[in-house]
Amino acid sequence: MNLLKTRFPTILGLFFFVVTVVGTIFFFQGKSVKTNPEIVPSKIRITNISDNKFSVSWITSVETGGSVEYGEVGEKLTNKASDERDSSGTGKYLTHHVTIEKLQPSTSYAFRILSGDNQTRFDNNGSPYAVSTGPVIGAIPPSKNFYGKVELPSKQAADGAIAYLTIPGGSTASTLVREGGNYAFTLSTLRTSDLASYVKFDPSATISNVTIESGQLQSVSSVTLANSAPVPTITLGQNTDFLSTAQTPSVAQVVEETPSVLIVEPLGSESDVNIVTTETVTILNPRVEGETLTTLRPEFRGTGPVGKMLSLALTGQKAISDTFAVASDGTWSWSPLIDLKVGVQKITISFATTSGTTQRVEREFVISTSAAALDPAFVSSPSASLNPVASSAPIVREAMPATDTAVPVTGVIENTLLTAGAGLVIMVIGATLLLL
Numbered sequence: 001m002n003l004l005k006t007r008f009p010t011i012l013g014l015f016f017f018v019v020t021v022v023g024t025i026f027f028f029q030g031k032s033v034k035t036n037p038e039i040v041p042s043k044i045r046i047t048n049i050s051d052n053k054f055s056v057s058w059i060t061s062v063e064t065g066g067s068v069e070y071g072e073v074g075e076k077l078t079n080k081a082s083d084e085r086d087s088s089g090t091g092k093y094l095t096h097h098v099t100i101e102k103l104q105p106s107t108s109y110a111f112r113i114l115s116g117d118n119q120t121r122f123d124n125n126g127s128p129y130a131v132s133t134g135p136v137i138g139a140i141p142p143s144k145n146f147y148g149k150v151e152l153p154s155k156q157a158a159d160g161a162i163a164y165l166t167i168p169g170g171s172t173a174s175t176l177v178r179e180g181g182n183y184a185f186t187l188s189t190l191r192t193s194d195l196a197s198y199v200k201f202d203p204s205a206t207i208s209n210v211t212i213e214s215g216q217l218q219s220v221s222s223v224t225l226a227n228s229a230p231v232p233t234i235t236l237g238q239n240t241d242f243l244s245t246a247q248t249p250s251v252a253q254v255v256e257e258t259p260s261v262l263i264v265e266p267l268g269s270e271s272d273v274n275i276v277t278t279e280t281v282t283i284l285n286p287r288v289e290g291e292t293l294t295t296l297r298p299e300f301r302g303t304g305p306v307g308k309m310l311s312l313a314l315t316g317q318k319a320i321s322d323t324f325a326v327a328s329d330g331t332w333s334w335s336p337l338i339d340l341k342v343g344v345q346k347i348t349i350s351f352a353t354t355s356g357t358t359q360r361v362e363r364e365f366v367i368s369t370s371a372a373a374l375d376p377a378f379v380s381s382p383s384a385s386l387n388p389v390a391s392s393a394p395i396v397r398e399a400m401p402a403t404d405t406a407v408p409v410t411g412v413i414e415n416t417l418l419t420a421g422a423g424l425v426i427m428v429i430g431a432t433l434l435l436l
Contacts, residue, residue: 038062039116041096043213046129047164047174049195051105051136055174056129057097057162059215060115066096067119070111073130077112084176085160094215095162097176102338108132134195140188141198142358143311143350145323147184148231150177150212150219157181158236161214165190167206167225170199177212184323186311187225201225207243212236229309229352281310281326281349286365294368296339300347302332302361308351316345342367 041058048055056068067090071077081100085091096115103109110128112121123129146165150158163183165173170190177183190199204226212219217236222243232242281304286293304310304326312334314320326332345367350360 036116039064039120041066041113041115041122044113044129045164045172045174046131047172048099049131049134049171050189050191051134052103053099053101054103054109054131054133055097055099056111056113057095057174058113059095059213061094063092063094064116065090065092065119066098067114068098068100068111069114069121070100070109073108073110077110077128080114093160095160095176095213097162097174103133105133105136132195134191137191137197140313140315140319140321142188143313143348143360144187144203144225144229144358145184145309145311145352146187146208146225146228146231147182147309147323148210148228148234149181150183150234150236151181152214152217152236153238158212158214161212161236164211164213165208166211167199167201167208169193170201171195182325184309184325186321186323188311189321210234280304281308281351281359281361283347283349283361283363286347286363288363290364290366292366292368296367297335298340298365298367299333299335301334302349303330304332304351306330311350313348313350314340314345315348316341316343340367 038061041060044056044058046054046056058066060066065083067080067082067086069077069080071079079100081098083091083093084097084099085093100109100111108130109132110130112123112128114121150161150163152158157179158177158181159179161177163175163177163185165185167187167190169192171193173185173190175183175185187201188198191197192199202225204224206225208223208225208228210221210223210231212221212234214236219234219236219238219240221231221234221240223231224243227242232240234240281302283300283302285299285301300312306326306328308326310324310326310332312320312322312324314336320336320338322334324332324334343366344364346362346364348360348362350358352358
């Protein structure tokens with residue numbers, strides 16, 4: 001009898017101990033992984049892989065902030081890159097497009113997506129996403145532009161959507177749809193799916209696919225490269241086949257074989273002559289061949305036909321390319337987002353004429369040694385924010401987070417303190433019951 005009286009409290013104490021432990025584990029486990037499903041990234045894609053950069057894009061159900069933490073495989077992910085639209089602060093968007101730059105060629109990198117106000121981490125089934133940059137490739141082929149506009153069903157510009165471009169044998173390129181619904185790619189910098197070389201294509205026959213993603217609507221369109229400058233306007237929510245659509249020049253584009261010259265009498269200086277001009281693009285800075293520039297991020301400027309899409313390439317110690325449009329006042333300007341190296345560089349501006357030929361303007365310049373000690377003289381212009389650079393490895397890489405909720409995050413002090421506190425309480429309760 002005395003034995004039963006002695007053992008009963010002990011057994012009861014053990015029972016309460018086990019129940020408390022199990023309940024606490026379930027409570028804190030559910031608490032640690034619970035997150036707002038509206039900030040969970042979906043349609044995650046890795047694109048624009050080159051020898052020194054790659055892009056990560058995704059969408060969320062609600063407008064929220066997003067960024068990427070990254071580092072070389074095997075090292076801590078201590079670096080962070082923000083959305084391309086976040087020049088100051090963190091904006092909230094349905095679409096998210098982050099380009100990670102200043103990377104090393106042929107190197108493997110790991111990254112996680114940070115989403116929401118609390119910067120919740122999302123990875124690939126418990127492990128960081130991984131991507132490898134490509135090797136350095138030699139000379140860039142002749143430039144060819146690919147551009148167009150996207151509009152909503154309401155005919156408003158689809159600013160902030162993401163455009164994805166794929167052509168046979170090539171990796172996927174992506175870019176944000178900019179102000180006015182404009183998007184643009186430079187086909188000459190598209191890489192093959194193995195990233196080893198620039199993709200080859202037939203400018204008059206190759207068929208490309210353009211996917212537009214706004215977070216709420218999506219469109220998929222097919223178009224030949226012969227009909228890609230510009231691509232007919234895409235309406236979000238509608239899938240369109242432009243293969244049978246051929247652009248024909250309007251009456252305004254048909255000119256006589258010998259353009260007329262209108263002369264105002266009496267003939268005087270050049271300002272007195274009104275000439276029917278052809279398409280011309282100029283470079284005003286640097287103004288002369290071999291000019292020395294004293295900033296690592298110079299502002300290149302020039303003139304051109306209003307709305308004309310220009311392709312820019314910088315060659316020298318660094319190979320940089322971009323595509324942008326001439327402003328409404330007939331001028332263009334562009335600044336690099338990274339520092340140029342000291343030494344001789346060359347800027348090349350190329351564009352397609354209405355007759356279908358490609359024209360180029362080139363100029364060499366020198367970044368002086370004094371530029372390294374100076375702050376950049378100019379800030380990058382908005383027109384240069386397009387990033388249609390080299391593209392991704394297998395055509396489109398899509399991945400979903402490990403679960404519909406957040407992946408448990410290591411190193412969060414709140415969960416550690418709660419678990420330690422719960423363990424201490426359990427030990428006290430168990431010890432008390434065992435002594436009864």
